[in-house]
Amino acid sequence: MTNDDSLPKDKGFDRSLQMLKEGYTFIRNRENKYHSPVFETKLLGEKTYCMVGEEAAKVFYDNGKFRRQDAAPKAVEKTLFGEGGVQGLDGEDHRQRKEMFMSLMTKDSLDDIQSITTGVWKKYVNRWKDREKVTLYDESKKMMAETALTWAGIPFEEKDVDEWAKELSDLFEKAADVSISHFLSRRSRSKAEAWIEELVDEIRKGERKVRETTPLFKVSFHKDKNGELLELHTAAVEILNLIRPITAVSVYITFLGLALHDFPVAAEEVKEGGEEERKRFIQEVRRYYPFFPFVIARVDKDFTYHGASFEEGTLTLLDLYGTNHHPDSWSKPDSFQPDRFHNWFGSPFDFIPQGGGDHEKGHRCAGEWITLRILNESLRVLTDSITYHLPEQNLKYELNDIPSLPKSGIELEYVKKKG
Numbered sequence: 361m362t363n364d365d366s367l368p369k370d371k372g373f374d375r376s377l378q379m380l381k382e383g384y385t386f387i388r389n390r391e392n393k394y395h396s397p398v399f400e401t402k403l404l405g406e407k408t409y410c411m412v413g414e415e416a417a418k419v420f421y422d423n424g425k426f427r428r429q430d431a432a433p434k435a436v437e438k439t440l441f442g443e444g445g446v447q448g449l450d451g452e453d454h455r456q457r458k459e460m461f462m463s464l465m466t467k468d469s470l471d472d473i474q475s476i477t478t479g480v481w482k483k484y485v486n487r488w489k490d491r492e493k494v495t496l497y498d499e500s501k502k503m504m505a506e507t508a509l510t511w512a513g514i515p516f517e518e519k520d521v522d523e524w525a526k527e528l529s530d531l532f533e534k535a536a537d538v539s540i541s542h543f544l545s546r547r548s549r550s551k552a553e554a555w556i557e558e559l560v561d562e563i564r565k566g567e568r569k570v571r572e573t574t575p576l577f578k579v580s581f582h583k584d585k586n587g588e589l590l591e592l593h594t595a596a597v598e599i600l601n602l603i604r605p606i607t608a609v610s611v612y613i614t615f616l617g618l619a620l621h622d623f624p625v626a627a628e629e630v631k632e633g634g635e636e637e638r639k640r641f642i643q644e645v646r647r648y649y650p651f652f653p654f655v656i657a658r659v660d661k662d663f664t665y666h667g668a669s670f671e672e673g674t675l676t677l678l679d680l681y682g683t684n685h686h687p688d689s690w691s692k693p694d695s696f697q698p699d700r701f702h703n704w705f706g707s708p709f710d711f712i713p714q715g716g717g718d719h720e721k722g723h724r725c726a727g728e729w730i731t732l733r734i735l736n737e738s739l740r741v742l743t744d745s746i747t748y749h750l751p752e753q754n755l756k757y758e759l760n761d762i763p764s765l766p767k768s769g770i771e772l773e774y775v776k777k778k779g
């Protein structure tokens with residue numbers, strides 16, 4: 361089957377280096393150039409379709425049109441997802457595995473992670489009182505690693521939290537770094553993966569006791585559609601699929617700190633307001649700041665969209681950042697306005713920082729509610745429970761760094777409990 365000429369083509373050589381240079385704006389730049397939300401380019405030596413915007417997201421999340429198997433480059437799969445993880449499954453296999461994740465997101469479980477977050481923040485704020493300066497990003501990584509391990513039911517010692525934080529954040533800091541060298545490097549299996557495999561093995565053999573309500577126990581004894589336990593390696597991958605992204609919430613906590621500094625009027629509204637104002641501020645932080653640049657799939661069956669044929673097997677990228685900033689869905693998309701989420705009736709396809717569509721039926725992030733609970737608690741602490749000062753520092757973040765973070769990591773001075 362040949363491609364219809366009506367799909368604009370980003371002619372010329374492979375655009376991988378260009379993508380690195382342009383980062384989060386790569387797809388939107390070309391949408392503007394070709395006046396089309398869909399175009400064809402070449403990335404990592406492969407023909408690739410790029411899409412952006414609400415309409416494109418609806419197509420991308422139509423389960424019949426795309427598949428996830430063999431979509432992510434191997435190096436990303438190895439580091440960010442783990443081989444055999446839910447992200448690369450389709451159809452009934454995906455539905456079954458996703459059900460396992462969603463069954464961990466009950467109200468009790470969310471209440472649990474929220475109170476763990478509260479406790480962890482308290483502990484760290486207490487520690488900071490003897491320090492003149494702390495870096496919010498570094499501290500958040502440790503706080504989130506500790507929150508993740510505690511919630512998941514993974515035994516750990518206080519002295520090992522720094523190492524866990526490093527190990528877990530390496531997985532998202534490095535994998536999201538879309539550098540050519542990284543794509544070429546095949547990272548060896550992480551230490552965390554090996555250790556969790558051992559842990560699951562001991563739990564299954566009854567050599568180690570853990571509470572039956574913990575995610576660790578539930579994943580260890582989850583059965584696939586044939587009634588079989590997951591392979592040890594797959595179980596470890598899925599447990600990491602819980603604790604790694606919880607650690608990654610540290611990126612958003614850092615952006616909360618930045619937004620409170622950069623947008624004083626909005627910050628004042630949160631400080632004076634309550635739950636509702638916090639919610640809007642958090643949604644706007646997730647919309648406004650860059651995190652996951654895009655999601656990747658392959659065309660499952662030939663279909664036509666925008667007058668062009670999409671060929672089976674072709675790699676396809678949906679731009680998350682670009683969709684969250686798309687002028688068809690958002691007025692003044694590049695200004696920070698939490699009020700836009702007041703009585704907001706958006707669709708599951710225009711606000712997609714953690715993927716779009718349906719949580720149960722599709723690949724949308726299983727941890728979106730956990731993320732919101734943690735951020736709500738973190739914002740409450742930052743605005744209600746502590747005072748601090750931001751010294752002179754480089755707060756700039758770049759749209760061509762993936763993941764993008766304020767250069768200083770947000771240094772806080774003289775952190776004190778209020779009252």
Ligand code: HEM
Nearest residue numbers: 446447602605606608609652655714715723725726727730
């Ligand atoms: C830091 C905030 C987070 C961001 C920005 C984020 C982002 C994403 C994105 C973009 C996807 C892919 C969606 C797709 O493929 O269409 C995803 C999937 C996923 N996320 Fe998150 N996530 C976050 C937090 C979490 C948390 C806290 C958890 C678990 C506790 C989690 C677990 C997952 C899982 C299991 C998937 C795979 C879902 C599937 O393939 O069906 N994430 N996330």
